[in-house]
Amino acid sequence: MRIDPAIAALQADRAPQRRAQAAMVAAGDAWRAEPQVAAALTECERFGAGAPLEACPALEALFTKANAAPLLAGSLCRGLAQAIAAEPFGHPPFRHGYSGGLATLMLARSGRAQLILQAREPGENAFETVRFSDALRFDAVLAGAAEARIVRRTTGHSAERRPFHSEAMALGAGTRLALDCSSEAVQVLATTRRLVSLRLHRTSAEPEPSREHDLATGELLHQAAGSMRSSRQEMTLALLGRMQAVEAAPLMAETAQEEGDSSLRWQALRECLALDTATGFAALVALARSPGDPLAASAGALRAQLVEAHPQLLTLENS
Numbered sequence: 001m002r003i004d005p006a007i008a009a010l011q012a013d014r015a016p017q018r019r020a021q022a023a024m025v026a027a028g029d030a031w032r033a034e035p036q037v038a039a040a041l042t043e044c045e046r047f048g049a050g051a052p053l054e055a056c057p058a059l060e061a062l063f064t065k066a067n068a069a070p071l072l073a074g075s076l077c078r079g080l081a082q083a084i085a086a087e088p089f090g091h092p093p094f095r096h097g098y099s100g101g102l103a104t105l106m107l108a109r110s111g112r113a114q115l116i117l118q119a120r121e122p123g124e125n126a127f128e129t130v131r132f133s134d135a136l137r138f139d140a141v142l143a144g145a146a147e148a149r150i151v152r153r154t155t156g157h158s159a160e161r162r163p164f165h166s167e168a169m170a171l172g173a174g175t176r177l178a179l180d181c182s183s184e185a186v187q188v189l190a191t192t193r194r195l196v197s198l199r200l201h202r203t204s205a206e207p208e209p210s211r212e213h214d215l216a217t218g219e220l221l222h223q224a225a226g227s228m229r230s231s232r233q234e235m236t237l238a239l240l241g242r243m244q245a246v247e248a249a250p251l252m253a254e255t256a257q258e259e260g261d262s263s264l265r266w267q268a269l270r271e272c273l274a275l276d277t278a279t280g281f282a283a284l285v286a287l288a289r290s291p292g293d294p295l296a297a298s299a300g301a302l303r304a305q306l307v308e309a310h311p312q313l314l315t316l317e318n319s
Helices: 005-012 015-033 035-048 057-061 069-087 228-242 246-259 262-275 278-286 296-309 313-319
Strands: 095-099 100-108 114-122 128-132 135-153 164-172 176-180 184-203 211-215 221-225
Touching: 005 015, 005 035, 005 221, 005 246, 015 035, 015 069, 035 069, 035 100, 035 114, 035 184, 069 184, 114 135, 128 184, 176 184, 228 262, 246 262, 246 278, 262 278, 278 296, 278 313, 296 313
Parallel strands: none
Antiparallel strands: 095 100, 100 114, 114 184, 128 211, 135 164, 135 176, 135 184, 211 221
16 A cells, blocks of 8 residues: 555654644634624524524524525635645544535534534435434525425325325525424435535434334334434443343333333333343233323234234233
């Protein structure tokens, strides 16, 4: 593998690397200190704590006024570009990533809110599913062009025949979107010119699980915890299950029957069933017999499936 001499030199002398990063950090700090940016970032903290967007005028302007978002993003890009021109080995002083043609730069994160600069490379996408999450989302498209659609849940009696309906739309500079992600999702079908957007995202205080559905039938294919706390707890439950920690089964059964995140409770029930059949099945039957519980129908269906496959479980239910 060939290593450029300029990069190899950094192994012997780290001072240029530290100098380059200091220049990038200074560029980021200078951007944050600009009056418009400082006001928006301060209000991002309030928005992340639960304030409505209309109570945050500088932040709201980014997604309602024509020039606010381009000015904010343009100022950042000029500052970082000048720093990189002087110090090519510097890295942006923001959390950033690139995956599947999508680049992200997290400009701010506070409480439940994130302010992100995003770029999508040209290309086409096909979707067979749609995902909803318990969050609010605001987009301001800064540059590029793409064809997209908004997929919405169908309400009322027609939902059984047609679970979703979609609205085609063109995305380009100046497009503004405000979405309730629990019932609306944007799907970018084809990007013809790199699509650059500023996005503001806020999860609910007590988020419901995110859910992925089959677009054609509406069938629920997958769901995941809506909060980081619940996600960590689900991972802990899975780890205890893989460790065959049978002593944890009673606690899992209690978790399954407590009020709270349905996704976490269901994960606890599944792990309990796998660790200790008797304890897990007792918890399953209790859930199935609780008509006011949101998991009652799913618990009843699972109980029926298990009894059909393993009739001997009836002895546990009747004991």
